[in-house]
Amino acid sequence: MSAITRDEVSHLARLSRLALGDDELDHLAAQLDQIISAVARVQEVAAEDIPPTSHALPLTNVYRADEVRPCLTPEQALAGAPATEGQRFRVPRILDEEA
Amino acid sequence: MDLVKKGATELGELLAAGEASAVEVAEAHLDRIAAVDGQVKAFLHVDREATLAQARKVDERRAAGERLGPLAGVPIAHKDVFTTTDMPTTAGSKILEGWRPPYDATVTARLREAGLVILGKTNMDEFAMGSSTENSAYFTSRNPWDLERIPGGSSGGSSAAVAAYEAPLSTGTDTGGSIRQPAAVTGLVGMKPTYGGSSRYGVIAFASSLDTPGPFARSVLDAALLHEAFSGHDPMDSTSVSEAVPPVVEAARRADVNGLRVGVVKEFAGEGYQPGVTARFDETVELLESLGAKVVEVSCPHFTYALPAYYLIAPSECSSNLARFDAMRYGLRIGDDGSRSAEEVMALTRAEGFGPEVKRRIMLGTYALSSGYYDAYYGKAQQVRTLIKRDFEAAFEQVDVLVSPTTPTTAFPIGERADDPVAMYLADLCTIPANLTGNAAISVPCGLADGLPVGLQIMAPVLGDDRVYRVGAAVERALEDRWGGPLLAQAPELVEAK
Numbered sequence: 001m002s003a004i005t006r007d008e009v010s011h012l013a014r015l016s017r018l019a020l021g022d023d024e025l026d027h028l029a030a031q032l033d034q035i036i037s038a039v040a041r042v043q044e045v046a047a048e049d050i051p052p053t054s055h056a057l058p059l060t061n062v063y064r065a066d067e068v069r070p071c072l073t074p075e076q077a078l079a080g081a082p083a084t085e086g087q088r089f090r091v092p093r094i095l096d097e098e099a
Numbered sequence: 100m101d102l103v104k105k106g107a108t109e110l111g112e113l114l115a116a117g118e119a120s121a122v123e124v125a126e127a128h129l130d131r132i133a134a135v136d137g138q139v140k141a142f143l144h145v146d147r148e149a150t151l152a153q154a155r156k157v158d159e160r161r162a163a164g165e166r167l168g169p170l171a172g173v174p175i176a177h178k179d180v181f182t183t184t185d186m187p188t189t190a191g192s193k194i195l196e197g198w199r200p201p202y203d204a205t206v207t208a209r210l211r212e213a214g215l216v217i218l219g220k221t222n223m224d225e226f227a228m229g230s231s232t233e234n235s236a237y238f239t240s241r242n243p244w245d246l247e248r249i250p251g252g253s254s255g256g257s258s259a260a261v262a263a264y265e266a267p268l269s270t271g272t273d274t275g276g277s278i279r280q281p282a283a284v285t286g287l288v289g290m291k292p293t294y295g296g297s298s299r300y301g302v303i304a305f306a307s308s309l310d311t312p313g314p315f316a317r318s319v320l321d322a323a324l325l326h327e328a329f330s331g332h333d334p335m336d337s338t339s340v341s342e343a344v345p346p347v348v349e350a351a352r353r354a355d356v357n358g359l360r361v362g363v364v365k366e367f368a369g370e371g372y373q374p375g376v377t378a379r380f381d382e383t384v385e386l387l388e389s390l391g392a393k394v395v396e397v398s399c400p401h402f403t404y405a406l407p408a409y410y411l412i413a414p415s416e417c418s419s420n421l422a423r424f425d426a427m428r429y430g431l432r433i434g435d436d437g438s439r440s441a442e443e444v445m446a447l448t449r450a451e452g453f454g455p456e457v458k459r460r461i462m463l464g465t466y467a468l469s470s471g472y473y474d475a476y477y478g479k480a481q482q483v484r485t486l487i488k489r490d491f492e493a494a495f496e497q498v499d500v501l502v503s504p505t506t507p508t509t510a511f512p513i514g515e516r517a518d519d520p521v522a523m524y525l526a527d528l529c530t531i532p533a534n535l536t537g538n539a540a541i542s543v544p545c546g547l548a549d550g551l552p553v554g555l556q557i558m559a560p561v562l563g564d565d566r567v568y569r570v571g572a573a574v575e576r577a578l579e580d581r582w583g584g585p586l587l588a589q590a591p592e593l594v595e596a597k
Contacts, residue, residue, distance in 0.1 A: 008466075012469075014446075015465050016418065016462050017442065017446045018458055019443070024458075028458065032463060034521055035410065036463070038524075039408075039410045039480075040407070040475075040476075041404065042411065042479045042483050045401065047479065047483065047486065051482070055308045056308060056534075056535070057295050057561075059338060080198050080199065080430065081427075081428055082431070089427055092435050092443075093441065
C-alpha cells in the first residue's frame with residue numbers, strides 16, 4: 001500500500017503554491033511515497049510521555065532594545081523587486097476585480 | 100614562493116611581516132582560480148578587479164598602522180548562501196539569479212572587518228539541500244581528488260575551492276552535515292560550531308533550528324582562526340548565544356588528548372559502511388589511545404532514528420521558510436501578463452524557479468505539518484529529537500568527546516545518487532545527530548580508502564567547541580607525522596590551463 005496517493009500529492013502542490021504538470025506530479029508522487037515510507041520509521045520509537053524538542057537551545061522571548069535605528073531606504077528595499085510603482089512593490093491582482 | 104599552497108596561518112604571518120602584500124596573495128589565488136576552476140567549478144561568481152580592490156584596502160589599512168587580526172589580507176571563498184551587497188547571492192537557485200542583497204550577512208561583515216579578502220561566491224546545492232552540489236541550479240562542482248566524483252554538499256563549492264588550492268579558507272553552513280561531509284570527502288577540516296555560536300543573520304534560511312555557519316580549512320588551526328573571526332554573539336540573530344566564543348585557537352594550538360575520555364559511537368558502524376572507511380576509523384581510534392586518550396564504546400540507541408527525524412524536521416522548517424519566495428518583493432517573477440492573479444503568478448514562479456529537490460522537500464514538509472499527519476510525523480520527529488538529546492547527555496556523563504566516521508562512504512561518482520533521494524540522504528547519517536541537538540562537531544582527515552579521503556568526526560557538548568579542536572589538532576599532528584605532511588599533499592596535481 002502506498003503511503004501517499006496521487007490526489008494527495010496534487011493537493012500538497014496546491015498548498016505549496018507549486019504549479020506542477022502531470023508528469024512532474026507523477027514523478028514526485030513515487031518519490032514522496034518512497035521518502036515517507038522511509039521517514040515513517042520515527043513511529044517505531046517508543047516516545048510516549050516524551051516532550052517534543054523544537055529547538056536546540058532553550059532560549060525564550062529574546063527581545064531587542066526598543067530603540068530607533070537605521071533601516072533600508074525605499075530605494076534599497078525596492079532594488080530587487082520584479083516590478084515597482086512609485087515607492088511601492090507592484091503586484092498582480094490579489095482580489096477578484098470582475099464584479 | 101608558491102603562495103597558493105600555504106595555509107591561512109602562514110599567509111597571515113607573511114602578510115603581518117610584510118613579506119607579501121594582500122594584493123600579491125589575492126593575485127596568486129585569482130590566477131589559480133583562472134587556471135583550474137574550469138575543471139573544478141567551485142565558484143558561481145568571481146570578480147578579479149573587485150577582489151584586488153579589497154586587497155588594496157587591506158594593504159592600505161596595514162600601511163596606515165591599523166592593528167589587524169591574524170587573517171588580515173588572507174583570501175577566502177564565500178558560500179553563496181551568505182548575503183553580500185557587492186556580489187550576487189543566489190543560494191544556488193534560479194529563483195534568486197542575479198539578486199543583489201541590500202545588506203551583508205553578519206558573517207560577511209565580520210570577514211570584512213577582519214580584513215579577509217573575499218575571492219567570490221561558491222557553488223552549493225540549491226538552498227543548501229543536498230550532499231553533492233548536483234542540486235545546484237547552475238552546475239555540479241568537482242572533487243579535486245577525482246573530477247568525476249562529488250565534492251560533497253551542500254557546501255561543495257567551498258570544499259572544492261580549498262582542496263584545489265583556489266583559496267586557503269572558505270565558509271559553509273551545516274544544517275545536516277553540509278560542512279563536515281564535504282570536508283570529509285575532499286580531505287579538509289570542516290567545523291560545525293555549536294548552534295547559535297555563529298550568526299544566521301543574512302544566511303538564506305533552510306531550516307532555522309539547525310542552520311549553522313562554520314569554516315573550511317586545510318588545517319585545524321586555520322579553521323579555528325576563521326571560526327574565531329566570524330563567531331560570537333549577534334544581536335541581529337535572536338537565536339545567537341550570548342556566551343563568549345570558546346577558546347578554539349588556544350585549543351587547536353594545544354593539540355593534546357592526554358587523559359581525555361573518548362567515546363566511540365557503537366551505532367555508527369557495520370552494514371552500509373565502506374570497509375576502507377571502517378579501517379581508517381578504527382586505526383584512528385587506536386592512535387587516540389596511543390596518544391593517551393581513554394577510549395570506550397558508547398551506545399546512543401536513538402542515533403539511528405536521527406536521519407528519519409531530520410528528514411521530517413528540516414523539510415517542515417524549509418516549507419515555511421521558502422514561502423518567502425513569492426515573486427512579489429525580489430527574485431524571479433513568471434507569468435505576470437495582466438491576466439493572472441498574484442496566487443497564480445506565485446505558483447508558476449515557484450514551479451519554474453525551484454529545482455526538483457527543493458520542491459520535494461517543500462511538499463514533504465507541507466505533508467508532515469498538515470493536520471491529520473502532524474502528530475504521526477512532525478510531532479514524533481520532535482520527540483525523537485528529545486531522545487537524541489538525552490543520548491548525548493548520557494554519553495557526555497561518561498566521555499569528553501564522541502567519535503565516529505564523518506560519512507559512511509568516500510566521495511561517490513557524480514550521477515550515482517542524483518535521482519535517488521533516499522540513497523543521497525544516507526550521506527548525512529552520522530552528521531545529523533549533532534545538528535538536531537546543536538552540539539559542536541568537526542571533521543578532520545584520517546586517511547585514504549581506495550585512494551579517496553576519509554573523515555573522522557569528533558563531537559562535543561554544546562559550547563564545547565574548543566574540545567573538538569583540541570582532539571582534531573592532536574589527531575592531525577600525529578597523522579601528519581606519519582604521512583610526512585598533510586593528507587591533501589597526496590591528491591593528484593590538477594593540470595593548470597594556460
